[in-house]
Amino acid sequence: MTRPRLCGLSLAATALSLIFASPALADSALLESVKQNPQKAKALCAELQGLNARGISYNSPEATAQIAQQQGLNTTDAEILSTYVVGLYCPTVR
Template structure:
C-alpha cells in the first residue's frame, strides 16, 4: 500500500511551488526550470530519493543544512534552490523521507 503524503509535506510542496512560480521571487525562472527538469525526468527524482533515504539511514534529516549543502554541491545549485528541489522531490516522489 502506498503511503499518502502528510498535510505538513503537502504544505511544504505548495510553498515551494508558490515560491518557484512567483515572478517576484529571485531566481523564480531558474527554480521553475529546475522543478520542471525533475518532473520530466522521474529517474532523476528516484535517484535523489535514494540518496535522501541514505541520508536518513545515516541519521540526517533530508532538509538538514548538511543534506541541502550536499545536494547543492552535487547538483551545482544554490542552497536555496537545493532546498526547493529537495522539498519538491520529497513531496511528490518519496514522502517517506524525513
C-alpha cells in the same frame, strides 16, 4: 536548533503551496528537471533515504549542502528541490 518534523501530507502541502504561491517556481527549470525526469527524482529520493539511514534529515544543512554540490545548485535552490521531491515523490523521507 532543530527544525520541526512535518508529516508526509504536510510536507507535500508545503511543497505545493510554495509552487502555487510563486508561479515562477512552478515554471522554473529547477522543478521541471525532476517533473520531466522521474528517474532523477527517484535517484534524489534514494540519496535522501541514504542520508536518513545515517540519521541525517533531508532538510539539514549537511544534506542541503550535499545536494547543492551534487546538483550544481546554490543552497536555496537545493532546499527547494529537496522539499519538492520529498513532498511529491518520497514522502517517507524525513
